[in-house]
Amino acid sequence: MRKIIRIAGISLVALAVLAGIGALFISVRGVPSYAVPAIPPRAVAVTPARLAQGEKLAVAMCADCHLNKSTRSLTGGLLADLPPQFGRLYATNITQDPTHGISRWTDAELIGLLRTGIGRDGRYRLIMPKFVHMSDEDINSLVVFLRSNHAWVQPKAVVSPPQQPSFLAKALTYTVMKPAPLPTQAIVEPPASDPVALGHYLVTARYLCYDCHSQSFQTNNELEPEKSKGYLGGGNEFISTDGSTITSRNLTMDSETGLGDWTAEEFTRTVKYGLSTRRPVRAPMPRFSVMSDEEARAIFAYLQTVPKIKAEAPEAQATVAAR
Ligand code: HEC
Numbered sequence: 001m002r003k004i005i006r007i008a009g010i011s012l013v014a015l016a017v018l019a020g021i022g023a024l025f026i027s028v029r030g031v032p033s034y035a036v037p038a039i040p041p042r043a044v045a046v047t048p049a050r051l052a053q054g055e056k057l058a059v060a061m062c063a064d065c066h067l068n069k070s071t072r073s074l075t076g077g078l079l080a081d082l083p084p085q086f087g088r089l090y091a092t093n094i095t096q097d098p099t100h101g102i103s104r105w106t107d108a109e110l111i112g113l114l115r116t117g118i119g120r121d122g123r124y125r126l127i128m129p130k131f132v133h134m135s136d137e138d139i140n141s142l143v144v145f146l147r148s149n150h151a152w153v154q155p156k157a158v159v160s161p162p163q164q165p166s167f168l169a170k171a172l173t174y175t176v177m178k179p180a181p182l183p184t185q186a187i188v189e190p191p192a193s194d195p196v197a198l199g200h201y202l203v204t205a206r207y208l209c210y211d212c213h214s215q216s217f218q219t220n221n222e223l224e225p226e227k228s229k230g231y232l233g234g235g236n237e238f239i240s241t242d243g244s245t246i247t248s249r250n251l252t253m254d255s256e257t258g259l260g261d262w263t264a265e266e267f268t269r270t271v272k273y274g275l276s277t278r279r280p281v282r283a284p285m286p287r288f289s290v291m292s293d294e295e296a297r298a299i300f301a302y303l304q305t306v307p308k309i310k311a312e313a314p315e316a317q318a319t320v321a322a323r
């Protein structure tokens, strides 16, 4: 008996030592690097349509993190609404500055990063969203925008501070925060004549609503978004500017805790301008003011088809209790 206890004791010590070595390894080695995505060299052709679409996508999908209010360009800054347990992370300078920005990146390298999260140096870019299912045309449009004459991307020699990921953030890059594979075939945006398919595209590929509106970034499934825990049921946590916690809302059609009794008009106004008659819509919920009404209606049509989840956001419960 004693022997068994002793052996158990020794293996516990061994486990603790192993865990210690693992922790040391993670803190010393930091965020892992990978092989740079193998995308054949290419020069994305500039067209007026791509330029316009790229600007729209940058406003909706890049500005929240990379637009710096004082430089009025994409020089980046601290991600203030990131929960502090992830450390201090900075969106980097993505203007055309050759030293501090991205003008030395090739089109293929930019596409590789946007798709997989792996930079031209092989380092995995933390927190930066991956556009795994975005159409080839949308990705090309983003590249055209980054290369354009738009004021936001003109060279600015702003130095990006070194990233300070916490131990937890580093550990997560060895478990759940991993690069995504490159798509294996061409990706085309569904036509507006099929609003449900278009809405699905917008939620999972272009605007990534599911990423914030499912239970947690840590349990989201980037390859198969619908398999994310609590898909579109809300509950993901953010830190607001005053330090309080804000939880994303339930976007499924549950009539009590979701959007079951919303109209398409109300939904469109809320998503585009944050104008909801029900309650304030605070950051980090973006204002998708560049979204067309057709897109908003397509998302609403798609949400009608998503399995309902009954899940009240904690603040909503507090409001009900206070009534
Ligand atoms: C949620 C915040 C966030 C959003 C939204 C975001 N990024 Fe980033 N981005 C980051 C962070 C943080 C880094 C730096 C990560 C690192 O160095 O580990 C980064 C890095 C990059 C880099 C690499 C720069 C370098 O020198 O390493 C590029 C290019 C980039 N982002 C482009 C974009 C584009 C284009 C969009 C919009 C389609 C976008 N990002 C949206 C947070 C964001």
Ligand code: HEC
Residues within 6 Å of the ligand: 203, 207, 208, 209, 210, 212, 213, 238, 246, 247, 248, 249, 250, 251, 258, 267, 270, 271, 276, 278, 279, 280, 281, 282, 283, 284, 285, 286, 288, 299
């Ligand atoms: C960066 C994270 C983020 C992204 C991306 C995001 N949301 Fe939100 N959204 C939130 C948060 C957080 C709230 C809650 C805000 C509050 O409580 O004040 C919210 C609130 C909402 C609301 C209000 C719901 C209610 O019950 O009051 C709607 C509708 C909504 N989001 C739809 C969308 C759609 C559609 C998309 C994609 C086009 C989207 N969101 C993308 C974080 C996000």
